[in-house]
Amino acid sequence: MLDDEIGVREVTMTEHFAEMFTDDDFDILLLIGGYGSGKSFTGFLKTAIKATMEKRKILVVRKVYSTIKESCYEDLKDGLEIAGVLDEWKFIKSPLEANHLTNGSKIIFRGLDDWRKIKSIKNIDYIIVEEADEMTLEDLKELRKRLRVKGIKKHIVFMCNPVSRASSIYRMFFTKDEGFGFNEEELYKNRKLKKIETIQLEDGTKETITIKVHHSIYKDNLFLPPTFIYELESEKDPRLKRIACEGKFGADGDLVLHNAVFEENVFERYIQNKIFKENYYRGVDWGYSKSYATGLKMAVNESLNELYIYWEFYNRRMTTRELAKGMEPLKEDNVKIFGDSASAQANADFRDEGFRIFPCGTKDRTYGEQMLRSFSRIVIDKGRCPKTKKEVEECIYKKDKYGEIIPGEYNIDPHSIDTMKYGLSDRKYVPLKERRKDRGKFVGA
Template identity: 35%
Template structure:
């Protein structure tokens, strides 16, 4: 067998020959070399074993100038062009032992159905592929005798992407596979049947210094892109609406509320049905310390008013005042007629912005870990941007129904209300 020589980055030495796991997830910044070393790894594997490898991107036509071009370049660099054939119509790479690499795009899913005996799949830029596509490819990964492998590579995107939720954390479903901070520290981690690998431009010794310097400059004018491109870290893309939002264990939140003097308690409700949700939240405000506590939630859609009323019947017994969306007077009237203490919150021109500013003025927003939908919507909530890349102060990356419920709950709560409560507390306790 011919000996092949190729200089590689030391951080990828172990990765090149580690086939111990079914999944291999590579995440890294720009220019880290992950795609290059994946391509080299696949070529070495297919030279040593007869396999059919499938390389997938979201759009088929993007292969030509990326994965196919990279693999073809490596074939030439390794001196294999006489033995390994790179074909362009259709794109395919054939090896002398019968191995081959085929290329497909998720934009043409019908063409995946004819694929058989795939024992190795590479999902390049996997974050661009839909979660349903990933699961479809898992079903295509099968072979009667060979061990199966799937390699996924991506630049880190938002934590709302399926790749982060599946391989790291899904807060909505209270699922933790691996804390991404642990990966950034250890650089390689194996969990269950997945090998994780993190890389940055510092790991690629073949990059020119000018390229790295260009990435460093991002820190001064585009912190989101700096996090992705230079640090290779997942995170929230965009400017957070509520940077003071934090999650605490439910019992701790309730204990703190019990120890708060004269907490202002409120209930807010946003209405929805098909694509939006009925969202109800219970809040408590520490008016002196300017802390908002969120400790209870209800969150369902495709519910008729009678079913929602049945779910919320405890409010008929407690007689808590619910402040709801005044844009739904018929729904509010229905709940009134069924014994609920409910009224519409004030809405006016510019009220979205005013309500948002009101919530942002809290020094802290502490949410019970039981309020999973509040956490899911508000922890990563960011502003939308206009065509000039400027934030729109009353529009967000999602439609946050729990945020609307909080707005309505805080209807007619103003700083003056807080001051009067503080003065009343001082009068009663004799504290000046």
């Protein structure tokens, strides 16, 4: 409940969201969650109350300006009406603005499709960003630079669904190389995370920045209709269920390896004493100074048409000697190793280190993709191959302007998928329509 002492109407909500309205102890806040969780409602209602209580110059942003009127603009008006203060505001439709009649607060609505209009706005002290995952990482950084006012606590609020781990929001909040390094699984467990970072300027000045992440799902919203809840809870697509219902990051699009599943102890369950060594495969993707070198151990059950991935190496910025030491297990069983043919020197260096390695050849770029998609299942050991699991869960096709997928072009640089292609380059792939009908003979011991 919101206290009437601040001059707004009481609003009933779950405890998970209620404390958000009195919590201004943040510089950067991410409200992230599943469909219908109430994050946008909370963000705009908080903004409406904030601007009514004290003088603020607020910038409301989406990536494309044409989407704002039917979304952010109306959501902010709804927030003011729910708080019972709508009559204290004057609204202007061109350009979209709202001005408080007495305290001088101003709310400005802009899209990032024209950065010139953003840069011309001075003295912003509060920014709220809807569908923040639509932004590039550069957009998000640029928005933070707009908060230049001194002498007042400045805030920026990001709101979105947890779509791809390749998204700008994931990179800013959940990676260490590019962002704040929050732990994704810890967020799902604790639902609220806080981090305080200290920055130091060249002149020695130090300042702290408080970053918070708030996670929510549909069960945190008291006002959803039963039909909406039913649609969420009965969703069969595991990708969509993960994002929409559970509020967790996942691939939102056409998965490249739609046939992948993730299990424990893959070698013991499917390979050991079951598949001949002739059906073992090894692959290496070398990567470069900023990319990842990847090695995989694989096996194929030709009878069941299943691919098993049960060991991985995944690292970067290592010397040849360090890579050779990390990939030493690839030598086991004297299985041929196929490496990226584009790096002849790396293959030669590894042969000098005792690896039985060969260039993968130069097949059509979609050939390996078609082979991987032709398996009835790709079973990946989720405990031993976490990086491969993550890439396979995230890798989706790019699409052309007509919405059609583009074979061989993806949203991420999938090192592990490339490694699968290289490692299987010596396998004879027969398209489904050409396969023999008598595939029932079991392959293995």
